[in-house]
Every structure is written in C-alpha cells, then in structure tokens.
Amino acid sequence: MSDDPRERFLNDLKRELRRGPLTRRRAVREITAHLDDAVNELMATGMTETAALAEALRRLGDVGTITSAFHELRPQRGRRWGVRGLRSPAWVAVGAMSLVTALAAELPQTSGARAKTPVPAAVHFSHQARPIKHERHRRRS
Amino acid sequence: MLDVAEGSLYPVLHKLEKEGLIQSRWEVVNGRRRRVYATSPAAVRAVRERLDRWRRLSGAIDSVFVSAREAAGE
Secondary structure, three states, rough: OOOHHHHHHHHHHHHHHOOOHHHHHHHHHHHHHHHHHHHHHHHHHHOOOHHHHHHHOOOOOOOHHHHHHHHHHHOOOOOOOOOOHHHHHHHHHHHHHHHHHHHHHHHHEEEEOOOOOOOOOHHHHHHHHHHHHHHHHHHHO | OOOOOHHHHHOOOHHHHHHHOOOEEEEOOOOOOEEEEEEOOHHHOOOOOOOHHHHHHHHHHHHHHHHHHHHHOO
16 A cells, blocks of 8 residues: 555556446546646645645545546446435426425414314325224225 | 545536536546547527426425415415
8 A cells, every 4th residue: 555645546546446447537637637737836826735735636526426426427227216316496496386385384383274274184085094904904804 | 515535526427418418528527538528519408498397396395485474474
C-alpha cells in the first residue's frame, strides 16, 4: 500500500470502479488529469504541493462517492418501468395533490369544507372486515 | 450553494456522451493530455425539451398549491 495520497487514491479508484476495462481506463485517466491539473492550479496560487494535493483530493470527493455515481448512472437494461416513469408532470401533480389532500384532512381547521369528521371511515372498515375473513378461514378448516 | 464532488462529474459526462448529447476527444494542452467535451446539436434540442418539461412540471405544482391556498381561504 502506497504512502503517497495521490497513488493511494488512484489505486483505490482503479480497484473500486466496477466497469468495463475500457471505460474504467478512460475514467481513471480523466480523473488523474483532473487531479494533476487541480494540484498545479492550487500550487500556482502559492500552496505547497502537499496542501494542494490534499485540497484537490477533497474537492474531487472520496472514491466511494465517485464509484457509486458511476454505478448509479450505469444504463439499466430491461428496467422499463422504474422511478423514471413516475417523474412525468402528471405523476408529480397526482403526488402533490395527494399530499395536499392528506394535509387538509389532518388539519381540518385550515379547510372550511371539513367541519365534521368524528370517526375516520377506515376504522369502521377494518372492524367489519376482520371477523368475515376469520369466519371464512374457520369454515375451510 | 451546491457542494458536489468534482469526481462525480465524470459519470454524468460519460452518460451524456453515451446518449449523444456531448462529444469528447483527448487533446494535449501545455504538454498535458486532457479530455475536452463539447455539446452536440442534439443537446440543444434536449435542453429545450427539458426546459419545457420543467415549466410544465413547475406549473402543475404551482396550480396544486394555489388551489390548496384558495380552498384554505388564504
């Protein structure tokens, strides 16, 4: 294991980046160039090499953050109905409307339309539903 | 305002390139190899589409909250 923070970072990156060999090589080359450029720019402002490297590595982010970003943005084959499908304006409007309705129900004083709601309907339903289900089960056995 | 790790830019760039929205090539600048990225013509269309989508989305959210405020008598 290297004591040089630059080498240690790049070795960790090579090891953790689970991509095809070409993509991995390219990513490591680009990030290495980015790191070296950042170190040179920081040294040009008067920083020592050690301080510049530490600052450049901090700005670049840790290996886990970079590799997980690569992993998250990897194309997903065969996943046609994921979260993406729920990002359409219609779905967001439905979600926002549900949220507003739920908030209005929780806070009746904010809505003049809901003056009397003594017992939530769901409570009645659950009380009625349970014995019926239990009865059917008993008959089978 | 946003504290984003600079290294997480590369996965995004690679993805945009795969989608044909940007193009890249290696160049040597002051004796150093650098990957240079440029937008493709498809990117202009994509930006327009995404702006339109964002306007529709924010309009839909605004309309929900405006009607909720009106219902609350504000």
